[in-house]
Amino acid sequence: MYLAKIGKLKIVWSRELPAIPSSVTVIKDSAHRYFLSFVVEIQPETLPKTDNSVGIDLGIKTFATLSDGQKIDGPKPLKKRIKKYRKLSKSLSKRTRGSKQYEKARLKIAKFHAKLKDTRTDFLHKLSTEIIRENQTIVLEDLNVSGMVKNRKLSRAISDLGWKKFRTLLEGKAEKYGREFRVIDRWQPTSQVCSCCGFRGGKLDLSVREWECLNCGRKHDRDTNAAINILVAGGHSETKNGHGGKHKTTAKVAAAYEMSTHRGATAR
């Protein structure tokens, strides 16, 4: 690929282009990597219908708990490389802002972050594809990451997990493969209500992972119970667009989805 003013780039294709592109967008990230995003017209590939539906509870410790009881841990790429990260940021703090050495150290950190991001993106892609393949209806709780946590540190940890991106991917893939994607209101007490009998047990402290219903005696895993309630709420809700009903994929969401899946070329 030859780009004016930049020169030749060695391309790493994320996948083959399904048709001749009508346009291309070039993005350069802080790690000096170029991404090419192509716009192509495709035929929707509808997957064979299935009777399965799933509710998904997203969490910090366990990335996703499904209403069938499956628990999926997210990757923790930083944990393994924390020593390296400390070394890199220490080296950056020693340099003078604006110097050549500073730029070198900054680029190293940017590359480090880019690697972490790639690991997470890969995980989110694989998980969302799997969930879409296996289920006809997918129900998620509405996520308001910035409003949910005032604590900046925690808020950052959550945005690092990729909840928002996960939702965007599910939404885009549901549209692409003819699946139903629903979002329920985040103010529904999904973790407080017994999914067995509907008894409202009251607010649970975050540290309580298991509880027993005072009414029917059923033992619950906190997250699995919440995921079942999310699924039920999604199935019975009448309202539209983001507050319970079928959520339409907007052009903006579709564009974001394109961006994340049609990464054309990478140059390092």
Ligand SMILES: [Zn+2]
């Ligand atoms: Zn109960």
